[in-house]
Amino acid sequence: MAVRLNLSALxxxxxxxxxxxxLFGGLATVATGMIAKSFGPxxxxxxxxxxxxxxxxxxxxxxxxxxxxxxxxxxxxxRARCAVALEACGATVGSTGLICFAIVVWRCLSGGAxxxxxxxxxxxxxxxxxxxxxxxxLRAHPRTGRRNWNYPNG
Numbered sequence: 001m002a003v004r005l006n007l008s009a010l011x012x013x014x015x016x017x018x019x020x021x022x023l024f025g026g027l028a029t030v031a032t033g034m035i036a037k038s039f040g041p042x043x044x045x046x047x048x049x050x051x052x053x054x055x056x057x058x059x060x061x062x063x064x065x066x067x068x069x070x071x072x073x074x075x076x077x078x079r080a081r082c083a084v085a086l087e088a089c090g091a092t093v094g095s096t097g098l099i100c101f102a103i104v105v106w107r108c109l110s111g112g113a114x115x116x117x118x119x120x121x122x123x124x125x126x127x128x129x130x131x132x133x134x135x136x137x138l139r140a141h142p143r144t145g146r147r148n149w150n151y152p153n154g
Contacts, residue, residue, distance in 0.1 A: 017060050024056040045102050054091045058084045089136050097129035 036044020062080040069076025104121040 012064065017056075020060070021056045024054075042106065045106070046099065048098070048102070054087070057091075058087055061087050090133075093129050093132040093136065096132055097125040100128040101125040 032044055032047040035047050061083050065080040065083045066076045069079060101121045101124060104124045105117060108117045108120065
């Protein structure tokens with residue numbers, strides 16, 4: 001699967017879906033703040049890597065894929081499951097990259113030029129995310145054994 005930007009999907013998004021994403025993001029932010037207040041900023045900072053809107057995104061992706069297949073008189077359960085799995089893979093990759101970013105900043109922030117630390121952390125995030133995404137792409141599909149996992153037909 002290639003990473004691409006699809007602006008036409010914005011027209012398919014309803015207002016309440018955006019509100020739901022903001023609600024989940026806000027709840028995750030409040031939870032992270034409470035964890036940071038109780039256990040300190042180091043532990044709280046690690047929770048900032050949690051994909052805050054993933055729960056809302058996963059349910060909305062499943063709903064959209066099923067509706068799209070239903071309009072074509074096809075059962076879209078398998079395709080929806082694969083679409084959500086791909087979203088989860090992307091969220092995991094991004095979160096792992098953010099954890100690497102946080103570790104670099106945490107370990108290096110006590111000394112050195114801030115711009116160099118942030119640049120190093122950004123490179124750690126990018127390298128980790130790209131490497132993990134490539135590993136996900138090259139992994140064999142569990143049912144078919146094919147590489148470059150795509151949605152099943154139907």
